[in-house]
Every structure is written in structure tokens, then in C-alpha cells.
Amino acid sequence: xxxxxxxxxxxxxxxxxxxxxxxxxxxxxxxxxxxxxxxxxxxxxxxxxxxxxxxxxxxxxxxxxxxxxxxxxxxxxxxxxxxxxxxxxxxxxxxxxxxxxxxxxxxxxxx
Amino acid sequence: xxxxxxxxxxxxxxxxxxxxxxxxxxxxxxxxxxxxxxxxxxxxxxxxxxxxxxxxxxxxxxxxxxxxxxxxxxxxxxxxxxxxxxxxxxxxxxxxxxxxxxxxxxxxxxxxx
Numbered sequence: 001x002x003x004x005x006x007x008x009x010x011x012x013x014x015x016x017x018x019x020x021x022x023x024x025x026x027x028x029x030x031x032x033x034x035x036x037x038x039x040x041x042x043x044x045x046x047x048x049x050x051x052x053x054x055x056x057x058x059x060x061x062x063x064x065x066x067x068x069x070x071x072x073x074x075x076x077x078x079x080x081x082x083x084x085x086x087x088x089x090x091x092x093x094x095x096x097x098x099x100x101x102x103x104x105x106x107x108x109x110x111x
Numbered sequence: 112x113x114x115x116x117x118x119x120x121x122x123x124x125x126x127x128x129x130x131x132x133x134x135x136x137x138x139x140x141x142x143x144x145x146x147x148x149x150x151x152x153x154x155x156x157x158x159x160x161x162x163x164x165x166x167x168x169x170x171x172x173x174x175x176x177x178x179x180x181x182x183x184x185x186x187x188x189x190x191x192x193x194x195x196x197x198x199x200x201x202x203x204x205x206x207x208x209x210x211x212x213x214x215x216x217x218x219x220x221x222x223x224x
Binding site: 034036041042043044045046049089091096097098099100101102103104 | 115144146153154155156159166167169201203207211212213214215216217218220
């Protein structure tokens with residue numbers, strides 16, 4: 001059974017810092033891995049999708065990497081801003097095309 | 112292009128009642144997935160529909176059901192509501208679920224009293 005873990009559960013950093021969020025999964029048989037952000041009381045916004053054959057994806061200040069063999073992904077946020085404050089979730093797509101979710105990392109960027 | 116819409120946004124029901132939630136996907140998307148989000152369990156997959164057929168179902172009791180119409184709009188129904196069904200219900204649409212980016216609606220907040 002696929003399990004997804006995100007560490008840390010919460011993170012607070014000063015504005016301007018670069019930071020890394022971690023996601024690990026137990027079964028390497030995934031189709032893709034996605035990173036989302038969720039603002040309080042709102043739905044989810046897709047940030048990056050990495051196909052199983054890819055190693056990384058970039059969008060603006062965000063860079064996500066994927067190492068299937070070790071069951072790990074990282075989301076790198078450069079030059080953090082207060083607007084980046086949100087909960088970040090990763091999810092892997094299993095062989096049934098279901099998304100299996102991590103519990104999320106709550107990120108606070110202090111001005 | 113309009114995003115995923117969900118109605119209603121908020122709902123209060125009492126135990127034993129039933130509820131129907133609606134989701135309209137992005138135009139052209141044929142796959143709709145439903146998720147339940149609670150503070151204790153996080154996000155959990157309910158089911159996924161593609162071209163009016165349920166392709167996958169998560170580990171939820173039979174009280175949770177859904178359907179998809181020919182225009183790709185989807186509804187989910189929960190019968191005999193329990194207190195533990197209180198949650199944010201999210202739907203997501205994509206061209207092909209699981210292999211494509213999923214776009215989420217704002218969710219329906221269901222409170223069961």
C-alpha cells in the first residue's frame with residue numbers, strides 16, 4: 001500500500017530565504033508526482049507535475065525534483081515571499097490513477 | 112476558460128439526512144475525481160469518473176456514491192449522514208486523471224450536526 005510522507009509538518013522562515021520541502025513515498029511504481037498548494041479554507045492549486053520518467057520540473061521560483069528509486073521528491077522555493085505562505089501537499093499517482101496524498105507542510109514566511 | 116465549480120459551497124445537515132454535491136469540470140475535461148479532506152485523515156480519494164463511467168473507487172462505505180453526466184458534470188451523494196462525514200469535499204477535473212494535472216474546485220464544506 002502506497003504511503004506518502006511529508007517532512008516537516010510545519011516550517012517558518014524569514015522572507016527572502018530559499019527553502020526545501022520534502023516528500024517521500026513507499027512504492028516507486030508511480031505514474032507521476034504532483035505538488036499543490038492550499039490556502040486556508042480554499043481548494044488546491046497545482047504547482048508542478050513530474051512524470052515518472054522525468055527528474056525535475058521548474059516553474060518560476062519553484063523547482064521540483066523526483067528520485068523514483070529512492071522514493072523521494074523535493075520542492076525548492078527560491079527567494080521566499082509572504083505570499084508563499086500556504087500548505088504544500090504532494091501526491092503520487094498510483095497504478096490505478098488514484099492520487100495518494102501526503103499530510104502537507106504548513107509554510108509560514110515572515111515579513 | 113472557467114475553472115472547476117462546485118455547488119453548494121457550504122452545507123449544514125443533520126445526522127441521518129442525505130446530501131448531493133455538484134461539480135462542473137473545466138470545459139473539455141472528461142475526468143472528474145472526488146476527495147474528502149478532514150483534519151484527522153487529510154485528503155482521501157473517493158472516486159473518479161471518466162466519460163460517465165466510474166473507473167476507480169476509494170475505501171469509503173457504500174453510503175458514498177456518485178455519477179457523471181454526458182456533459183461531464185458530476186454529482187456525489189452521501190446517504191444516512193454521520194457526524195464523521197463533516198469535511199471539505201473537493202472535486203478535480205483533468206483530461207485524463209492520474210496522468211494529467213488535476214484542477215481543483217473550491218470545495219463544498221459539509222457540516223453534519
